[in-house]
Amino acid sequence: QSDTVVGGKVISSDDKMPLPGVNVMVKGTNNGTITNFDGEYKLTTTQKNVTLVFSFIGYLSKEVSVNGASNIDVTLEPDVEQLEEVVVVGYGVQKKSVVTGAISSVKADEIAKTPVPSVEQALQGRTAGVMVSNDTGQPGAGITVRIRGVGTNGVASPLYIVDGVQVENLSFLNPGDIASMEVLKDAASSAIYGSRGANGVVLVTTKKGKSGKLVLNYDGYVGVQNPSRKVSVLNAREYMTLHNEARYNDGQSPLFTEEQIANNTVDTDWQDEIFNKNAVMTNHQLQLSGGNDISTFSVSTGYFAQDGIVGGGDKSNYNRFTFRINSEHKFTDRITLGQNLSFTKTNSQGIEEQNEFGSILYAATIHDPITPVYVTDQAEIDRLDQISPNPVKDPSGRFYGISQQGLREIVNPMAALQNTFNENMSRQLVGNFYGSIKLMDGLTFRSDYGYNIGNSSYRGFTPVAYFNVVNRVNNNSTWTGSSQYYNWQLENVLTYERTLGDHNFTLMAGTTHINEYREWINGSRTNLNLSGWDYAWLDNGANDETQKSNGAVGESRLMSYFGRLNYNYREKYLLTATIRMDGSSRFGPDNQFGYFPSVSAGWVLSEEDFLKQSELISFMKLRASWGQIGNEKIGNFAYLSLAGATISYPLGVSGSPVTGFGILNAANPALKWEASEQTNIGLEIGLLQDKLTMTAEYYNKVTKGLLSEEPIPSYVGLNNPTSNLGTVANSGVELNVTYRTIERDFNYSISGNVAYNQNEITELNNQNGYINSGAYYGHSGNSRMEIGYPLPFFYGYKTNGIFQSQEEVASYVGPEGQVIQPDAKAGDIRFVDTNNDGKIDDNDRTNIGSAVPTWTYGLTLGADYKNFDLSVFFQGQAGNKIANLSRRQDLTYQNYNARALDRWTGEGNDFPRMTHADPNKNYTRLNDMVHLEDGSFVRVKNIQLGYTLPNTIAEKAGLSRARLYMSVQNLYTWTKYSGFDPEIGGGGLEYGVDKGAYPQSQVILFGTNLTF
């Protein structure tokens, strides 16, 4: 018995191109291989008369008898049915050509091109109308996803569904596990999810196994991260000079003498100090998949670790371990059983950010540069040694420098970093078990039980410390907490497919029950017996009254019925109608149920005779849709008036705290569903055999009864109620264009998307037609939502240049000749007297810009030549403002952003003069000159250069495919913004406010994809 070697090449019948990755199996055995990059295969068998089975997704399988031949070339015919791109829709899949809603799709290969830590980021810039911004650059930080603008000042994030299971966010997913992501943008597509779809729906499908040979993939990369940008601030000399100038302008003597300025040797760059150079980021993933005609499976495990660019790996980091197993089994011809399961464990540590008091990044930009990082003067060391509690030292025992400039909470950023101890952990199990049964031809019943179980916990520690005169911690303390949740859902769906001549029907009906349950417990204590992060546990100390705990439970439920009809005539005229009825425990008995209908229609013009023969137009579809969807993302029991515990009152000689009770929250019994009504018109065109494809959409989305916290006056004496507040209209246009050419050795593609969105509040049901955010610390001004304006906008003072002279101040007069700004001096801002009453006060505040971008766009350039591939990805937005609140006006001797160098010093400059007294309130009145900056940016998000090893080399290493790549992320950002990073997310009204957010890092990665 001798081995026979069979080889050959597999090509496609339509373009005669080689097909890589084709499964070649010896029929009836487990012996098999897959074709290499050139479509070639080689197989050893022990018998001469065997049959080879060639199978490949999108092509019809082919069986060929060997009959002793050693070379068998095969041509595979495309499977017209399968080749059609398929998209996942709610409760099913549909051929893309017959979809009538606005759905964008991102596939695994696109995700693989830009290695990102989290799944949401894989959507960034990929599809029109989906805005993704990292809240901050802190590892593991939240991500803001907005589909077609902001429709509410409440929770505006979309509904996420992973393999059918509803989840809060996608942070538990390993991007490498994703097969595809679909974004349902219009109401017609998302209405099948009814109550939860108002902010759009993101459907995620994870990778499944395929029958055939076992495939083992390894994907991994390692990279280094550095800050992508620094904030330009004053150096020591500039700092001293400008503060002297301010004092001079305020009629005071200089603070720093000429000698001090000339002889100063300390010029600390705090940002350089806190940034962690070359912070490491690594990812490893192994995936094994395969199966046979009965069972298929995919198993993967992944490990991702990222150190933060601030403070080093022990202060800011994120680690994620993931494990997944998906399988599906044909139990009988009629019954299919399957399951998806993923386990994720994350650990992270972080530093405080976005805070005027505690943010280390904020401190690094406004801490004076004339304080040294470490104290070296022996007399000063001796003095500090006498202070109790002891000032903060670095691990080698050096005292950190303490500013003499009265900076209060803005302490030495290195000392603050040194004393930052916290840890967050989470463990999450998400999955489902499903079965489907073919009841009769075309009729399928599917039942699916999904679960999302997990817990998260945190722990923190504050050591005893002296930072400065007003900032000291006399007692150490620790706090810890954990929450467990158990969410389940049960879905039963009946689907009936039928073709009657040219009429194709699919009818679907189903029910969903969802139960969400969470309980939590927190504890804290002060005065630990043993000090230090390792000992920061609640039991470390006497069992005294400083040891506290609290906890509670929350539960909510949802019950739904839904149905859908899909109809098409010859795949030319298309119609879809859906209805869903949802009941939620979050609303009172009278308002529990909401009804969410939709209807959509399409016309595939390219199927019409007049276009069928067109050389130019290969595909063309016009579609329109209308629908209503809901939102119920609010707290539980907001409709009820509840009596809860007040803060205690101490009674008796022993001062025992006695808990009081009272109605604490204003209830709203009339609370009901928020409903979003959306109309969408779309056009899809494919030209020149689909080399050029284009999708254009127009939408008009009106969110009515938006659910939100309604501010009520403090004289009511209750916390704010949740209300159906008003109506927000978002309308816009989206365009996706892709051009790709396929040559023999050189292929390239250009793919761009751009979206324009206009957002406006059209109705507010409260007294005065607007709602304010809280005032920004130290500023007169805030964010606001108001009828006729975008949601939200900045409500502050409009400026009209700088007074260039005292005469200009005197000649700026009101209607009755009164000087409008009597306190102003030359060099101060000329505020616009918007109400024309001859003075500048709170009533002159107005819309000075919105944080919501009107334009978002992305552009991907791809090319491959022989074994090299290159992709460049740009992403950007325009039309939004950022409120750069990087000054603490109450701290006189803070450092300033380098914009201060352009201050007014005589006629000409267009930034206000230096002054501490600031009688004109240049800095405390939120205005469009000092605070608001253009938030537009274009970013080279990713560049990736890959090289696929020639087969001859790969095979020697036992690989069927090997690719190496290098990738650079956030290489460069074009922006006028003077803060750390124009990419700032955030929720609710306080959107686009920079109070010291962690910037995105610039990443250089080296990675590999290996297939065995």
Added chain:
Amino acid sequence: CTDFLDLDPKTAQTEENFFQDRKDAFAALMGIYEPLRSDFGQSYHPYAMVSDIMSDDVYPGGGGSADMLTWQNVARFKAQPQEDTPLAMWKKGYRGVGRANQLLAKFDQIQFKTSEQEDAENFKGEALFLRGHYYFELARFYGNIPLSLEPLAADNWQGVELTSADEVYAQIAADMLAAIPMMRDSRFGDTQLGRLTKWAAMSEMVKVFQYYTGYYNKTELPVAGGGSFTLTDAIEMAESVVNESGHTLLEDYATLFTAEGDFSSEVIFEIPFTSSGSGEWNDTKLGNIQCQMSGPRGHNGNMLLQGWGFGIPTHSLYAEFEAGDERLTASIITGEQLLNDTPNLEASYTNTGYFTFKYTTHINRQAESNPDLNWPQNYHYIRLADVMLMAAELNLKAGNTAAAVDQVNMVRSRAGLADVSSVDLDGIYHERRVELALEGHRYWDLLRRGVDYAKSQIDVTNYEMRAPSIAGKPATGDVGSPSDFEVNFDAAKKGLFPIPQSERDLNPNLKQNDGY
């Protein structure tokens, strides 16, 4: 199968099944008391200090001109409507009012057992009185204010307008007069100390009369629902407290500000603090933040511990004490004394070399954990000496000079001073100023003699800096520049706070006070 959607809250009761029995009523009553000690609801705002910094007794102090900027502005009569201080006092008062209205509105549905009838009577009386008390605080700070006797909720606040101060005071009088007969007439037992008796209500009623008739220049106080409360009524009530309440002056004035002073026989309206709160930087700490704020900066001695150096006594207050007045050393401690005790002391902003010795960081009151937040020193809002001096002033006004002299002398003799044979209004003001120094009364005393009088006392111009009493130790004298100490009472504002901007943003019916 909509049962699936029926869920009940597990950690809160609904309004329907609350307010059932004595236990619920008592819990609701504690909810009404709670804001009395709320000095940290909106940054640090201890009630007594907020008014004292506006008077001629106290400078704001702190770490620098920007330390507690909101309150530095208040002290210079430049409060901004959007700042914390106006909002803090507003929120605190209305939280109390709202909870009192809740209990009062539901009171009749609560089932008290026969044996609980006395409790029921007391609870209702205390709720009524506290509503009056909170409205009195609000009316003094803001003038015309929203007045509601029913609970406000999400759907009925919109039409609310400012009620004139005359009507507000009439309602305060009605609430207090109705409360007095319902409240307990003797001291509560040890476990309930801190609850208020009718003597507290009567004392404050006299205070309300004095303030209203003084500030608004009226002869009597109208009572909502008819009638009025006259000078004669006020005298009768004050003397009833002095003679019949069982409250007595402590033998030694200094004892008032020690642990023995808490719940002592002299204190009529006591606001308790304790060291066993949450230890968190908000109102759930139950200690007296005024103590922490008042403590001298950078000083850890054998009498006082370090604090934040707010609330610096003025030279004018120090000079007000007569020679031999025992109250001086119990009220004020000098930088020199502190340095003699321990050689460390940092100057405050607006340092004068004086520090309060009343509500401060007394070392023997230091808590074991989180001492910053846990000073367990009660605030004596009204004590018997105050009522005696109010009685004297009312008697003087009514022409009962002899009674006035007697009452002043009762207070003086306890302070180790010789009797006076006659007294005039200035004399009583002098006595009040030194007797009640740094206890939160002076500003209101000034205002109730008229805005012009207040201005004449509060304004500081051409300030002359005093050298430190120990050379080379700046903390024993004035620090800064004269402008830091100069004050210009803005008469246009009539001594009132601005209505908070956030309230006016929500309800434009609330007309802003004059001068803002």
